[in-house]
Amino acid sequence: MAPITKEYDYIVIGGGSGGSGAARRASGWYKKKTCIIDSGISGGCCVNVGCVPKKMTWNYASINETLHRGINYGYDIPNPIKHDFAGFVEKRHARIKTLNGIYETNWAKEGIDLFHGAAKFLGDHEIEVTPKDGSEPFHVRADHICISTGSYPTIPESIKGAEHGISSDEFFSIKHLPKKIVFVGAGYISVELAGVLNAIGVETHLFIRGSTFLRKFDPMIQDVLTQHYEDIGVHVHRNHPGIKEVQLLHPAKDETDPREKKLKLIINDGSEFETNELLWAIGRSPETRGLGLEKLNIKRTPRGHLVVDKYQNTSVPGIYALGDVTGQAELTPVAIAAGRQLGNRLFGPAELNASYLDYDRIPTVVFSHPTVGTTGLTEPQAIEKYGKENVKVYNTKFSNMYYDVFPPEEKKKNPTAFKLVCQGPDEHIVGLHILGDGTDEMMQGFVLTNHFKLNVNGLPETIYFSNVKIRRSSDKEENKKPVPSTVKRRVLQLLLYMPDYENQVYTDYEKALVSFRPLTNGSSKVVTIDYYDREEKGPRTGPHPMYKHGSLANLIREYDTRGPPSNSRARADFFRNLNKFLRRLRIQGAFGDNQVKPIHSLAYNSESLQTVSDIKFVCAEHPMTKKPFNREVSVKDWFEMAFKKTLDTKGYVVNVGSKNHPIWWPVDLCTVTQGQFYKSLLPFSDQERNMIQVACKRPEQNIKFIEGEGLPMLGIQQIPPASFPLNIEMKMSTINGRKIPSPSLQFAGTNQVKPYDSGSGQWNLRNRKFRQDPKWYSAIKRAADKIGIQTTVTLRKPDNTVKDSPGEIANLMMKYNLKTRILDQLQYRPPVIRVQDVANHGAEAVEARPRV
Known part of the structure; x- marks a missing residue:
């Protein structure tokens, strides 16, 4: 039997942050039929073995640092400080498991199908899915496919015994800290994890080929942070010759406990080094294994990353890629943003069909000890791009006030350093690099200086x-x-x-x-x-009421065509309700820069609306000449001076500022922006009644409206001839319904179901009393168990006290609103209820739905 093929609008391969952002945008916002194929754990690298556990462990280490530093502030802190790393890891795992569930819950809420399994391309638009549970493979097809499979840590194949080491993925399985650990690599993963373990008290060694680490960062960051790591106790092996062989002397107890593990590292210069654990942090490779990309004519870089343009298009039409698999700015927020922009471009409105993520000047933070923030060009990059004579650099280095009470030798070990890289005579900022405590949050505000190409002198603005x-x-x-x-x-x-x-x-x-x-x-x-x-x-x-787009003056006139009442109290209420109706409505001014502002209030008193001639204020300077003016002017006068607008003296005024600092706009120069929903009750009963009459028509009226007015509204006047031998009927189909008869029940006393009670196919069992018989309960109990409802039935005595035995059916039906849709048929033959199988009576199935 050929595998089943399921059709989708959008297929996303990979359930990480980027894939989730892409899928949720397509399905949640634009209602496209979407599926995610994920061979790993929901949430991807960031949630499971990346940002989330890294940051939580960084917090754990930072608390240990703070406790030790508290001695300098006079706190009596014991030494050594006891901490339960294994207990913390269990809490971290529990939180990550919760996040896995949150990802899958969000996908389900937005109608995304999740397939746990391996994806393999069969063609440009068809994929074979092999489920992880061992069930039969099946096919999925879509015109749009996004590859967001992420990356995996690289283990060197040329070094004998390299498999005895671990990667950053296995690092987060460790519950018991090793006494000594070696990190190989100079990138941010090595620097971050080495800083964490050193802060907890593990003897930490860092093998780097050059003289500094973070070599893609600005030289200032490299020099200051490398020296700082040495000052705080990390053993940085600069210009390391490399490892030739890794020998396992004694295995670990298990993957969570490397305390007994012993490794011997044979160095290329002939020396040897023993350690409990070795972590390879030499880079990550794109996760394209098993995807069957060899069947596609898709371009890849020499390192295997998928080549994409700025719109995330690969070389194959209809196939897109984003995140780590492309090698572009391997950061979680970047992948999420790229996925959202891709969804906007593919499925969004016309104004978003050119959406893309600008990868220029993306900021990044390294959670080292202390943190590092950077955005834009490094100093060497700026010199290469603009020429040394056109680049100016600002540097500053100081100690944070936090360390003022530390001994001088300790204070020197904790630097804060900033660098601004500027270019051109106006000194536009093209790069910003900061290092020190709190710079991870500080970076967020400084990012704008780089993005908006501001100059040094313009920083205060x-x-x-x-x-x-x-x-x-x-x-x-x-x-x-x-x-x-x-x-x-x-x-x-x-x-x-x-x-x-x-x-x-x-x-x-x-x-x-x-x-x-x-x-x-x-x-x-x-x-x-x-x-x-x-x-x-x-x-x-859906049928959400919306404010009418267009003239604000017309909206006010249409608020109630009868106008304000003559009674003074009712008149005051009228204006108060009108003000409430307009409050927070967004309007656009047809003057100046055509700004959009929300209405704070309508200008009125208890008798009337105030006009542009009534509202006056003191104008300190002339709006055109900017010279001192200091005269009382009306709104009408001011707009004539400022914008040469001649206003109707009877035109109304709204305040778009605040109560203490009003900004007056003439109603005649304002329009209501589109897409604003009215979320309250309509102000007058006749308006409510008219809206209900429009929304609720009888079926025959709806048919006439859809056939007579609805289709032309959609631009469907006549169905053009089709290239298949079928006729398309413009008339709506009629489906006959039937009434379900009342069940035959035996009641106590005169409590009977009247014929009209079942006219809608439902039976109202409120206040019905049934004959008490234990067999009633046993039948309903079996029925409830079949549906999956947990039942509790009480039996009341004549004095209304509860008897501890099953009984009265009405209590059960009313308390749990028992639905028997899938029970197929209930035949009531007092005093026994029998639940018959749907296979025998499917055509006569009864839906008993008590109406409370």
């Missing part, structure tokens, strides 16, 4: 981040934009993802859609930011 607002400190008018809480902590990263701001562009973060627009015509790099909340996952669908 930079857009900055605060707990409440994003604003430019140089703006005389407080041009503030509110930041939703879901976006607040990540908005700076969002700014980095946008390639250009010459036109209005969109991006997103979780539940917020963010619009970036030029603040002025002459500045494409300083932007205004508008936020559109997304409460549902994916684009909004």
